[in-house]
Amino acid sequence: SQTIHQWPATLVQPVGSPLSLECTVEGTSNxxxxxxxxxxxxGLQLLFYSVGIGQISSEVPQNLxxxxxxxxxxxxxxxxxxxxxxxxxxxxxxxxxxxxxxFGPGTRLTVT
Amino acid sequence: xxxxxQAQTEISVVEKEDVTLDCVYETxxxxxxxxxxxxxxxxxxxxxxxxxxxxxxxxxxxxxxxNFQKSTSSFNFTITASQVVDxxxxxxxxxxxxxxxxxFGAGTRLTVKP
Numbered sequence: 001s002q003t004i005h006q007w008p009a010t011l012v013q014p015v016g017s018p019l020s021l022e023c024t025v026e027g028t029s030n031x032x033x034x035x036x037x038x039x040x041x042x043g044l045q046l047l048f049y050s051v052g053i054g055q056i057s058s059e060v061p062q063n064l065x066x067x068x069x070x071x072x073x074x075x076x077x078x079x080x081x082x083x084x085x086x087x088x089x090x091x092x093x094x095x096x097x098x099x100x101x102x103f104g105p106g107t108r109l110t111v112t
Numbered sequence: 113x114x115x116x117x118q119a120q121t122e123i124s125v126v127e128k129e130d131v132t133l134d135c136v137y138e139t140x141x142x143x144x145x146x147x148x149x150x151x152x153x154x155x156x157x158x159x160x161x162x163x164x165x166x167x168x169x170x171x172x173x174x175x176x177x178x179n180f181q182k183s184t185s186s187f188n189f190t191i192t193a194s195q196v197v198d199x200x201x202x203x204x205x206x207x208x209x210x211x212x213x214x215x216f217g218a219g220t221r222l223t224v225k226p
Contacts, residue, residue, distance in 0.1 A: 032212060034212070042218060042219075043203065043216045043217055043218040043219055044157075044203070044216040046212075046213055046214065049212045049213075051212070057212070059213065088155060090155075090156075090157065092157075096212075097145075097207055097208075097209065097210050097211050097212055097214075098145040098162075098164070098207055098209050098210065099162070100147055100159045100162045101159070101214060102159060103149075103156055103157040103158075103159075104156065105154070105155065105156045106155045106156060108155070
């Protein structure tokens with residue numbers, strides 16, 4: 001069966017510091033991968049998605065970036081965090097649209 | 113443009129009551145897919161159901177049922193005989209065929225009291 005991992009689970013970072021969140025998927029090959037952000041009490045906002053190694057599509061312009069160095073690894077990064085980057089970050093995988101997406105446990109990021 | 117509206121921000125019921133969560137969507141696509149997800153307090157989204165735009169049959173899975181009506185652009189979710197473990201935020205989502213951009217509603221927080 002497929003599993004998706006995210007780490008760290010929680011993170012507190014000062015404004016201006018760098019960020020690296022990692023997501024890995026097991027049990028499937030060539031998945032589509034997604035990064036979402038969920039602000040407190042809000043819905044999910046798609047940030048990036050990837051259909052293959054090195055292929056990244058950005059949905060929202062911001063100071064975040066994503067990379068996919070391996071088939072089942074998806075990384076979310078920032079060079080300098082802003083207060084507005086605080087939120088709950090969720091990684092997801094799917095077999096591709098129109099199939100459902102399966103989500104990881106999330107990373108709760110607080111920028112102070 | 114695609115849009116999903118969940119007008120009910122919060123719902124509170126007492127255990128064993130039935131509850132319906134509303135979802136209204138907007139899309140210009142003729143082929144699209146609708147989804148429901150559950151987000152318990154732990155935070156991880158759990159997939160519940162996927163429905164395509166050509167299948168309007170109602171779906172029942174245990175205490176859960178879904179009513180899809182294209183005429184009113186709605187995909188409502190009913191929990192029968194609610195339980196405390198049903199307490200969560202529920203999201204409705206919409207995706208056009210072959211489109212990676214899945215649009216989520218703002219979610220409905222359901223609290224089931226014992």
